[in-house]
Amino acid sequence: MISDQLPPGDHAVADQLGAAAAVAARAPSIHNTQPWRWRIHASTADLYLDASRQLHVTDPDCRLATVSCGAALHHAQVALAAAGSATEVRLLPQPDNPLHLATITAIARARPVPDAQRLRQAIEVRHTDRRPPKQQPIPTDVMPLLQATAATHLSGLQPLDRDKVLELAAAITQAQADETADPATRRELDTWTGTDRHSGAGIPDANILTGPTSTTVPNRDFGHIGTLPVNDQHDDAATYAILYGYADDPRAWLRAGQALSDIWLATTAMNIALLPFSAAVEPPRTRELVNRLLIGIGYAQLAIRLAIPDPTQGDAPRTPRLPTTETIERVQP
Numbered sequence: 001m002i003s004d005q006l007p008p009g010d011h012a013v014a015d016q017l018g019a020a021a022a023v024a025a026r027a028p029s030i031h032n033t034q035p036w037r038w039r040i041h042a043s044t045a046d047l048y049l050d051a052s053r054q055l056h057v058t059d060p061d062c063r064l065a066t067v068s069c070g071a072a073l074h075h076a077q078v079a080l081a082a083a084g085s086a087t088e089v090r091l092l093p094q095p096d097n098p099l100h101l102a103t104i105t106a107i108a109r110a111r112p113v114p115d116a117q118r119l120r121q122a123i124e125v126r127h128t129d130r131r132p133p134k135q136q137p138i139p140t141d142v143m144p145l146l147q148a149t150a151a152t153h154l155s156g157l158q159p160l161d162r163d164k165v166l167e168l169a170a171a172i173t174q175a176q177a178d179e180t181a182d183p184a185t186r187r188e189l190d191t192w193t194g195t196d197r198h199s200g201a202g203i204p205d206a207n208i209l210t211g212p213t214s215t216t217v218p219n220r221d222f223g224h225i226g227t228l229p230v231n232d233q234h235d236d237a238a239t240y241a242i243l244y245g246y247a248d249d250p251r252a253w254l255r256a257g258q259a260l261s262d263i264w265l266a267t268t269a270m271n272i273a274l275l276p277f278s279a280a281v282e283p284p285r286t287r288e289l290v291n292r293l294l295i296g297i298g299y300a301q302l303a304i305r306l307a308i309p310d311p312t313q314g315d316a317p318r319t320p321r322l323p324t325t326e327t328i329e330r331v332q333p
């Protein structure tokens, strides 16, 4: 509830926006590229896509970079709502600058939102775990809740039946075979997930499995094995779903990213593990196959696996983040 209009020139507002941008650094991103840059003004925070951290070969249109930035945007919105700041968000505020993805304006002090505080706590523990999950289905009431969450971001979440899971698995296998056979894609994968990673970004070996899984849907092929021990469990009990948009443009990609963050934080709070699968939506040919699974209801942005984590495995290690000096700039008035 809005309780107090902001006095003009209040430095605390810029501090709060800067703090929210720092919290947003914990957001998930494709190969942990963290392709975002924030500019903090007196009462606004501008979010830009940082093309220097785009995957130029794998993601030439910036769709997955934009989904990642949408997740960071939602993380910042959660941090502000939890801290008691009412905000307005404009997507793509400058039509002539496609890199300017969003502007958050702090409009008033408000009571901290309890739901946002719950999600804010989940930001601290959310992470990607690629290990096969426990063979136990998620509760039946979870999917409708997550579909409602996706709808608040003008996106959709379509669960897949067994036949469609097999089609998804085939599309991922095809996409990964094409990608790993392409020297340019392999080089890019090495840059972000191999030994020549930029420190503070990319995926360390500690988060990559020691070998292939026995799951129906294959895990991401990073082109090399890591050090995270793989178990021989199956994914039969897991739920697979497609996160989709009602258009296939940067606005829809941003919204899908906001929905991904909202869904992932909600599932984290419920002790349900979410694993994204983007390989099949990367090459246009397999993206078309995944789109067909939606039978015309929308445009696929990402596949996700929802499952109960295996408590005997312990937590997967956290991935690194860039120093905020590389991603946040405070603009002096």
Ligand SMILES: Cc1cc2nc3c(=O)[nH]c(=O)nc-3n(C[C@H](O)[C@H](O)[C@H](O)COP(=O)(O)O)c2cc1C
Residues within 6 Å of the ligand: 026, 027, 028, 029, 030, 031, 032, 064, 065, 067, 068, 071, 126, 127, 128, 129, 130, 202, 203, 220, 276, 277, 278, 279, 302, 318, 319
């Ligand atoms: C748009 C997007 C696509 C992703 N695709 C995959 C994927 O195909 N396979 C995978 O194992 N992880 C995938 N991830 C997870 C990222 O690798 C992960 O978020 C990143 O390494 C940071 O680690 P964290 O989530 O533990 O903070 C994806 C994440 C995003 C946001």
